[in-house]
Amino acid sequence: MDYYKNKHVYITGGSSGIGLEIARKLFSYGANLTIIARNSAKLEEARRNIEQVKVSSGQFIRCLSVDVSDSAELSRVISQTLKEFGVPDILINSAGIISCDYLGNIPYDKFDAVMKINLYGTRNMIAEVLPAMKKEAHIVIISSMAGLVGMCGYTAYGTSKFALVGLAECLRGELKQKGIHLTLVHTCKSYRYVISTEGRNLIQ
Numbered sequence: 001m002d003y004y005k006n007k008h009v010y011i012t013g014g015s016s017g018i019g020l021e022i023a024r025k026l027f028s029y030g031a032n033l034t035i036i037a038r039n040s041a042k043l044e045e046a047r048r049n050i051e052q053v054k055v056s057s058g059q060f061i062r063c064l065s066v067d068v069s070d071s072a073e074l075s076r077v078i079s080q081t082l083k084e085f086g087v088p089d090i091l092i093n094s095a096g097i098i099s100c101d102y103l104g105n106i107p108y109d110k111f112d113a114v115m116k117i118n119l120y121g122t123r124n125m126i127a128e129v130l131p132a133m134k135k136e137a138h139i140v141i142i143s144s145m146a147g148l149v150g151m152c153g154y155t156a157y158g159t160s161k162f163a164l165v166g167l168a169e170c171l172r173g174e175l176k177q178k179g180i181h182l183t184l185v186h187t188c189k190s191y192r193y194v195i196s197t198e199g200r201n202l203i204q
């Protein structure tokens, strides 16, 4: 896994769940990390957790507390981070919220929040870092099995995850022209089933 040594990886949702596990794995391979989420206490706890698998004294983990669905604030924070700490070689979009219910039970605001975080949050992060990314950089979008198969009771969540497939498929050609890789991941709760389309496998 020498590939990750000294690479700078931005991970949204890096304070919990899948994002945190990816962060630990890549840090153990020698990567430097910028982890992004809203809750600063959880970010700090994650930083201490990830530090345990440090393999070289020069490695760093930076925590950014920001809401990926707030495009203006995200733009301010990311443009400052790009200037101060550098452009990511890899951007992993794992920030997301899960919401399960029938359409009739989901108020407009809840549906809107799921779309704003899962879809627009991913869109916002990519839009902020893409102009600075170099050839051979890599963008990862975490969708879900609920973005491949319409599941009853996942109306808002499934819609947001299907939309990420559309975003990835449209972006793929655009990124190809810049020599940037894209991996779209469909995972499900047991984590045993992971389908990724195109791009190198991030985790073995």
Ligand SMILES: NC(=O)c1ccc[n+]([C@@H]2O[C@H](COP(=O)([O-])OP(=O)(O)OC[C@H]3O[C@@H](n4cnc5c(N)ncnc54)[C@H](OP(=O)(O)O)[C@@H]3O)[C@@H](O)[C@H]2O)c1
Pocket: 012, 013, 014, 015, 016, 017, 018, 019, 036, 037, 038, 039, 040, 042, 066, 067, 068, 069, 093, 094, 095, 096, 097, 098, 117, 121, 142, 143, 144, 145, 187, 188, 189, 190
């Ligand atoms: N777990 C599953 O079964 C499963 C299955 C398929 C796909 N997925 C997808 O995998 C990704 C991670 O899921 P998970 O289960 O690991 O979730 P999780 O443990 O709940 O972690 C979600 C992460 O996203 C961050 N986050 C949420 N909203 C955010 C926002 N508006 N701005 C910035 N950060 C935000 C959270 O931190 P803060 O709350 O502090 O912001 C946290 O770090 C999601 O996209 C999810 O849809 C999960």
